Amino acid sequence: MTETLAPETENKTKRRRRKTPMARSESRFGVALILPAVLVVAVLVVFPLLWNVSLSFQKARLIDIQDVSILGADWTTKNYDTVVGVRDFWPVLKTTFIYTIGGTILSIFxxxxxxxxxxxxxxxxxxxxxxxxFPYVVPVIAAAFVWQVMLNPQFGIVNEWLGWFGIPAIDFLRTRSYELSVFGLFTLTIPLALTTVIFFEGWRYFPFAFLFILAALQSMPKDVDEAAYVDGATLSQKFRYVTLPALLPVISVLFLLRFIWTFNKFDDVFLLTGGAADTEVITVKIVDWMIGRGNVGAAAALGMILAAILVVVVGLYFKFFYQEDEA
Amino acid sequence: MTRAQFEERFFGTLKWISIVFFTAIALFPLLYMLALSFKPIQDLLLDPGKWWPTLDQISGFETYRAVIRPVSEGGFGFLTFIRNSSIVAISTVVLTLSVGILAAYSVARVNFFGRQAVSVGMILVYLFPVVIVAIPLFVMFSRMGLRDSLYGLIIVYLASTLPVTLFMLRGYFQSIPVELEEAARVDGLSRLGVIRKITIPLAAPAIAAVALYVFMIAWNEFLYALLFILEKRELWTLSLGVNQLNSQEVPKTMLMAGSVIISLPIIVLFFAAERFLTEGLTAGGVKG
Known part of the structure; x- marks a missing residue:
């Protein structure tokens, strides 16, 4: 076949009849270009995901990892029993949700x-x-360690500042719960380490929400703004009735993305607290099953549970919150 | 004063307080990190409020020298880690761009069966938990002997940055007028020639942004490095090096110096290309 142009319009009219040789060569070209990418993702992401399913139903230990096969000999649900049976399974799940929702809302706000x-x-x-x-681009390891040092009860700057107000030193990242007295009227018990980790998430990921919301604000039509002004709306009314409704689509997409990514996040909690003081989230627990206890099968099973929860939550989101016209 | 006037003034003031607040929380931790990488910890313990170092504490760069010096000379061997991190990050950028540009062009411009499915599939992959992929990869690499090697790390980073690359470049490629490509075809360029001589040069800003992103992701990565190369110290990337400094036996001054070393290239790159990056980010949505 001689080299000819294949503009999209011409193609469309021809496709309705039979596949022309030109369209076939176009198709081959497209597949050839994308093949390397598809292969890489298939071998390094899709295949491991499927293998993880099989691993979660096998007895697989870190020490005899060389003998673990792809399909395994005798399938068992023992890994799931093990993972769900440990005392801290439900508390870890609860922590994960508080951490994810708290971090997501704070960073978007x-x-x-x-x-x-x-x-x-x-x-x-x-x-x-x-x-x-900055907080978003700095390597997570540097960010986590500078927070550790800032919050250190012996020489950290935050406790120095609290000292100015006569507040005794607090070990933010290792205190499970803290009695906070509100003007001497009543006391609130807050999960301090977990709250601190949520503030870290808010600090680290607000730039992401900031960029998206700023872009949305700047693409908003000016005339609505002016109309509100002419109608005598005050700034708070304008925000409540004009700006916020216009931002809702962006905010709901941000909520979904940040929820998924925070839910899957490992590094932040691992580096800040290592999962101590009631901050252990499910991903940290997975790595603990794998490296700490050498039980690869259990790690895989907990990974499956993580994925299942994620699929359910995202499904609910699309059922109840997603509208066609969004973003 | 009417309510409208009051709100004008109130929110006008609040706006400046908020600007100062956000600038401070973004900047202060980095300044503190930099200062404490010079300030001896004994001095800090005496008065935690005086965190800025004196001039002669800065001049020697003592902590930095100790962190960079090889282990055989009593240091922490950061020079090796800097080298490893550079090799890994640069290789990832080169590989991801070569595979990603072709794939993005294919999805943006070429009609083929399954094009839509590939696009959607890539985005879904991008949302999946990294830990779940890491467990079988760990087993797979152990069996193939790819664990404890930088190659293993590089191909994992390639796989995890490809979807972002595809996603970001696809949008940009679609915004290039198709007439330009058609004109080049008429002038006798092959289809690959069009990609090389027309598409890539025109998309240079987007490609630069993607390259920087991929570099940052590979440079900052921690979990895979921890799982795959922890046992071989000579292969460590900077994140593992910095992680090692986080121990009771090592002064926090060293930890902060290590943190500065890993952050500095990223901040410099970021400032060099901030405009591309912010545009690229909102166009593609980048995982964090």
Whole structure:
């Protein structure tokens, strides 16, 4: 076949009849280009995901890892019994949800406030916008360790600041629960280490929400704004009745993405607390099953549970919150 | 004063407080990290409020020297880790771009059966928990002898950055006018020639942004490195090196110096290309 042009329109009319030789060569070209990418993902992501299913039904130990086969000899649900049977299974699940929802909401709220503040141009805005993204781009390991040092009860700066107000040193990352006295009126018991970890998530991921919300704010039509002004709406009314409804699609997409990614997150909690003081989330537990206890099968089983919960939650999201016109 | 006027003033002030607040929380931890990488821990224990180092504490770069020095000379061998991290990150960028550009072009421009399915499949893969993939990969690599090697790490990073690359580049490729490509075909370029001489040069800003992202992801990665190469110290990347400094026996000054070393290249790159990155991020949505 001679080299000819294959514009999209011409193709479409021809496809309705039979596949032309040209369309077939186009198809071959497309497949050839994408093949390497598909192979890489198939071998390194899809195949392992399937293997994980089989692993979760086999007896697989870290020490005899060389003998673990792909399909395994005798399938058993023992791994699932083991994983669900341990005392801290339900507490870990609860922690995971509090951590995920808390971190997601806090990061989106902070991102919203930051985006609203930086919406209008001022001198130096470009610089501030760049600096505000730091928490998101800094390597997680550096971020986690600088937080550890800042929160250290002996020499950390945060406790030094608390000291100015006469508050005794607090070990933020190792205190399970803390009695917070509210103006001497009543006391609140808060899970301190977990709350601290949630604040870390808020701090680290608000730039992500900030960028998306800022982009949405800046693409909003000006005339609605002006109409609200002419109608005499105050700033808070304008936010409540104009801006917020217009931002809802972006916010709900952000909520979904951040929920999924926080739910799957391992590094942050592992590096900050190692899962101590009631901060152990399901991913940290999975790595603990695998490396700490050398039980690969149990790790795989818990991984399956993680994936199942994720699928259910995302399914519910699409059933109840997703509208066609979104984003 | 009417309610409208009051709100104008109230939120006008609040806006500046918020700008100062967000700048401070983003910047302060990094300044603190930098300062404490020079400040001897004994001094800090005497007065935690005085965290900034004196000039002669800075001038020697003592902690940095100790962190970089090879283990045989009593240091922590960070020079090796810097080298390993660079090899891994740069190889990942080169591989991901070569595979990703072709794939993104295919999905953006070529009609073939299953094109939609591939796009959707890639995005789904991108949402799946990394830990679940890590367990079987760990078993697989152990059996293939790919564990304890940088090659294993590089191909895992290739697989985990491909979906982002595809997603981000596809959108950009679609925004290039198709007439340009058609004109080049008429002038006698082959289809691959079009990609090389027309698409890639026109998409250079997007490709640069993606390259930086992939670099950052590979440079910052911790979980796979922990699972795959922990047992061979000479293969450690910077994240494992910094993690090792987090122990009771090592002064926090060293830990902060290590943290500065791993963060500095990222911050420099980020400032060099901030504009591309923010545009690329909102176009593709990047995993964090």
């Amino acid at each position: 902070m991102g919203l406030v930051a985006a609203m503040s930086l919406q209008k141009a001022f001198r130096g805005r470009a610089l501030v916008r760049g600096v505000v993204l």
